[in-house]
Amino acid sequence: EDQVTQSPEALRLQEGESSSLNCSYTVSGLRGLFWYRQDPGKGPEFLFTLYSAGEEKEKERLKATLTKKESFLHITAPKPEDSATYLCAVGHQNSGNTPLVFGKGTRLSVIA
Amino acid sequence: KAGVTQTPRYLIKTRGQQVTLSCSPISGHRSVSWYQQTPGQGLQFLFEYFSETQRNKGNFPGRFSGRQFSNSRSEMNVSTLELGDSALYLCASSSPSGGAHYDIEQFFGPGTRLTVL
Numbered sequence: 001e002d003q004v005t006q007s008p009e010a011l012r013l014q015e016g017e018s019s020s021l022n023c024s025y026t027v028s029g030l031r032g033l034f035w036y037r038q039d040p041g042k043g044p045e046f047l048f049t050l051y052s053a054g055e056e057k058e059k060e061r062l063k064a065t066l067t068k069k070e071s072f073l074h075i076t077a078p079k080p081e082d083s084a085t086y087l088c089a090v091g092h093q094n095s096g097n098t099p100l101v102f103g104k105g106t107r108l109s110v111i112a
Numbered sequence: 113k114a115g116v117t118q119t120p121r122y123l124i125k126t127r128g129q130q131v132t133l134s135c136s137p138i139s140g141h142r143s144v145s146w147y148q149q150t151p152g153q154g155l156q157f158l159f160e161y162f163s164e165t166q167r168n169k170g171n172f173p174g175r176f177s178g179r180q181f182s183n184s185r186s187e188m189n190v191s192t193l194e195l196g197d198s199a200l201y202l203c204a205s206s207s208p209s210g211g212a213h214y215d216i217e218q219f220f221g222p223g224t225r226l227t228v229l
Contacts, residue, residue: 032216043116043202043220044155087155091216099145099157099168100218 002027006088006103013078013110021073021106023088031091033071034100035064038085047086078110114139116205116221124227130191133224137184137205143167144186145218146178149200158201161186190226198228 005024013019025033032051036044048057050066057064061082063074073086085107089100117136125131137144145168146158157170161180178188184205190197204218 034217036220041200041223041225043118043222046217046219049217089155099160099170100155101157102147102155104154 002090002092002101004088004090004101004103006086006106008106009104010107011109013075013108015079015110015112016077018074018076018078020075021086021108023071023073023103024069025071025088025090026069027090027092027101029092033066034089034091035062035071035073036087036089038087038105044087075108078108080110080112083108083110116203116219118201118203118221118224120224121222122225122227124229125193126229127193127195129193130189131193131226132187132189133201133203133226135186135188135203135205135221137186137203138207138219141205141207141219142184143206144180144184145204145206146186146188147202147204148172149202149223150198155202158188193228195228198226200225 003026007022032049034049035047037047038044048064053068055066061076065072085105087102087105089102091100119134143162145160147155149155158172159166159178160168164180175191180186200223202220202223204220206218
C-alpha cells in the first residue's frame with residue numbers, strides 16, 4: 001500500500017530562517033511526487049512535480065528535491081507570506097490517472 | 113485561463129439529508145477527481161471520472177456517488193448524510209495534453225465546505 005509521511009507536523013520559523021520539510025514515501029512504482037501549498041479554507045495550490053531520483057525544481061524561495069525514498073522542500077529566507085500547509089503526494093505507476101496519495105502536511109508558520 | 117470552480121462554496125445540512133456538489137474543470141481537461149479533506153484523515157480520494165466514466169474509486173461507502181457530463185463538468189452526491197461527512201470536498205482536474213506525464217498533475221478547486229448538523 002502506498003504511504004506518504006510528512007515531518008514535522010508543524011514548523012515555526014523566524015523570517016529569514018531557512019529550513020526543510022520532509023516527505024517520506026513508499027510506493028510500488030513512483031509515477032510522480034507532488035508538492036502543494038494550501039492556505040486555510042482554500043484548495044491546494046500546485047507547486048512542483050518530481051518524476052525521478054536526483055531531480056530538483058525551484059520556484060522563488062522554494063526548492064524541491066527527490067531521492068528514492070524521500071523528498072525535501074527547502075525554504076530559503078522565508079517570509080510571512082510563505083505561511084501555509086505544505087502537502088506532499090505520490091502517484092502510482094500502475095494505473096491510468098492514478099489517484100494521488102497525500103501526506104497529512106506540514107503546517108508552516110513564518111514569524112516577522 | 114480559468115481555474116477549477118466548485119459550487120456551492122459552503123453548505124449546511126442536517127443528518128439524513130442528501131447533498132449535490134458541482135465541479136467545473138479547467139477548460140479542455142477531461143479528468144476530474146474528488147477528494148474529501150478532514151483534519152484527522154487529511155485528503156482522501158473519493159473517485160475519478162474521465163470522459164463520463166468512473167475510472168477509479170476510493171474506499172468510501174455507496175452513499176457517495178458521482179457522475180460526469182459530456183462537457184466534463186462533474187457532480188458528486190452524498191445521500192443520508194452523517195455527522196462524519198462534515199469536511200472540505202475538493203475537486204481536481206488533469207491536463208489531457210499528451211505525453212507520458214500528461215494526466216498526472218492535478219489542479220484543485222477552492223472546495224465546498226460541508227457541515228452536517
